[in-house]
Amino acid sequence: MxxxxxxxxxxxxxxxxxxxxxxxxxxxxxxxxxxxxxxxxxxxxxxxxxxxxxxxxxxxxxxxxxxxxLRFLDLGEYTRQQTKLFEVAKAEIDDLANETGEIANLMIEEHGRGIYIYISKGDKAVNLDTHVGTRQYLHTSAVGKSILSKMGDEQFKRIIELHGLPAETANTVTSKEKLLDELDEIRDRGVAFDGEERAEGIRCVAAPITDNDDNLLGGVSISGPSTRLKGDRLHQEIPEKVQHVATVIGINAFYS
Incomplete structure (x- = not known):
């Protein structure tokens, strides 16, 4: 690999x-x-x-x-500020974290991996190993899979050839065929889920961010413990909020 x-x-x-x-x-x-x-x-x-x-x-x-x-901190902040998506999304991500009480994430793709460019924590948020700048394989999380779902076939193929499908937990999807089936489901639903595929005990709900021309910009997600993300909250309440925020960010990015 x-x-x-x-x-x-x-x-x-x-x-x-x-x-x-x-x-x-x-x-x-x-x-x-x-x-x-x-x-x-x-x-x-x-x-x-x-x-x-x-x-x-x-x-x-x-x-x-x-x-x-700490000179790296200066470079990192400068790099993030150059990303238009961060500027238009920050307030919406903060609102999403406050409304749900969980962790709200903003991710973009770079060099075939997902990069967290902003993370906001609600009042019930748990501590995870992710932080701004963390890179992760796109297939291991809902937000990464939401980004993959909006990619063309050639870009998807290049990423899989570059990084493969390594497992983070026993639940990580490591079969290309199974991943492709799941990406079709994400396109139909408009949202992505993960079942403790990157971290045990943590679930994630995500939606891709696209502009008015359907260009892929990134992904937004909510992460929280599986004991709280379940039932109607997992399958209806959180998905509606995440999709709404993704839509608003995409519109604002298009017109900014």
Whole structure:
């Protein structure tokens, strides 16, 4: 399973720095030896990359441990502000979270994965491992599947070839044929559901966001514990609210 597109003329030093950044994120900070072992690189090479990143304020050294610097926060916020969907959707996502008491999510697709660009929590929201900037496989959640449901065949095929259908839980759909059947159902209903497919005990209801020309913009969802998202609330109340918000966001994005 390929994880990313291959550059035609990759720059080795850049790739190494990015791998170091990814490892620092995964490990919540690390020392030179730990990073060298993880990346199968020499300590000198890792030290040189870390020193350069520190010089440019992308990492911070605390004793013998390096961690990511807050300069990434500036870049992330700048990137999000460039996304028109965030600006027109923020207030609607906040209202959705307040009305339901749960977690309301706004997601877009980039490089074949779903990226959370805004998350708002209602007064009953549980704590999850997702945050703004989290990337996830599109087939593992209702909001991701709602986005897939509006894609053309060629784009869908490229994403599956790029990332495959890895399982997050025992309930994750890992069969292409079963996923295609589910996407047909989502198109018919206008909403997507997931049954603890990314996190056990958590359910999600989502709808795709499209503009007035039916161009795909992203997806909106509500996430909450399966003990609260059930019955009429799961199949009628929440879907109606999510679809309404997706429609409003799509209209506002079209005319903004």
């Amino acid at each position: 390929a994880r990313s597109k291959k550059a035609k003329n990759p720059v080795g030093a850049t790739s190494k720095s990015l791998k170091i950044i990814d490892e620092l994120k995964q490990r919540d900070g690390a020392g030179i030896t730990e990073l060298a072992d993880a990346l199968d690189a020499s300590k000198g090479t890792v030290h040189n990359h870390l020193s350069t990143l520190e010089e440019h304020e992308y990492v911070v050294k605390e004793d013998s441990t390096y961690r990511l610097g």
